[in-house]
Amino acid sequence: MKIAIGISGASGSIYAKKIIEFLDKNHELFVAISETAKKIFSYEIGITFDNFAKNFNFKQFNEKDFYSPIASGSFKIDTYIIIPCSMKTLSAIANGYADTLITRCADVAIKQKRKLILLPRETPFSAIHLENMLKLANLGASIIVPSPAFYHKPQTIDDLVNFIVGKVLDELDIEHEFYKPWGVNN
Numbered sequence: 001m002k003i004a005i006g007i008s009g010a011s012g013s014i015y016a017k018k019i020i021e022f023l024d025k026n027h028e029l030f031v032a033i034s035e036t037a038k039k040i041f042s043y044e045i046g047i048t049f050d051n052f053a054k055n056f057n058f059k060q061f062n063e064k065d066f067y068s069p070i071a072s073g074s075f076k077i078d079t080y081i082i083i084p085c086s087m088k089t090l091s092a093i094a095n096g097y098a099d100t101l102i103t104r105c106a107d108v109a110i111k112q113k114r115k116l117i118l119l120p121r122e123t124p125f126s127a128i129h130l131e132n133m134l135k136l137a138n139l140g141a142s143i144i145v146p147s148p149a150f151y152h153k154p155q156t157i158d159d160l161v162n163f164i165v166g167k168v169l170d171e172l173d174i175e176h177e178f179y180k181p182w183g184v185n186n
């Protein structure tokens with residue numbers, strides 16, 4: 001699959017890191033990251049995103065690179081994922097304000113009626129945030145709030161993160177073992 005991944009400046013760089021580590025092996029990835037997301041990635045993960053990227057095959061674009069192929073609907077992408085999605089980026093997408101490559105990609109996904117998966121991260125959510133999510137859900141976007149479950153008895157932070165990564169892969173119909181479905185060994 002051809003998958004575009006947008007990383008915006010919300011807490012939760014670990015989700016982006018893990019999904020890229022998994023998908024980069026078998027899929028063609030196009031990754032757009034905002035300047036704030038780069039800073040948060042360094043802070044939360046402890047390495048720069050550019051250093052992380054050196055170990056993978058994905059193509060990386062900066063947040064203003066509107067000349068990149070993924071900025072155009074004519075370039076066929078199977079799925080667009082924004083992980084994590086800040087409230088600012090969510091708001092821009094919900095209002096068609098395509099001022100960055102990440103928001104432009106989401107705009108393209110919506111106009112081309114392609115799969116769009118968003119992982120909005122904030123707490124608490126204001127009515128503005130919730131209205132933006134509802135608007136996008138009604139337009140067909142999958143909203144996966146990174147709120148881990150506890151019925152699978154997580155023991156580590158990795159277990160909590162893996163549950164969410166697994167949920168994203170479920171949306172993509174990709175087999176994985178990030179968490180065990182309910183009823184399997186429980």
Ligand SMILES: Cc1cc2nc3c(=O)[nH]c(=O)nc-3n(C[C@H](O)[C@H](O)[C@H](O)COP(=O)(O)O)c2cc1C
Nearest residue numbers: 008009010011034036037040086087088089121122
């Ligand atoms: C350490 C840090 C953590 C942040 N976490 C969040 C967050 O979880 N959710 C959010 O909506 N904004 C968060 N922000 C604020 C956004 O980064 C800010 O609104 C920024 O304009 C988002 O821009 P972008 O979506 O283009 O990356 C955080 C900022 C910093 C510095």
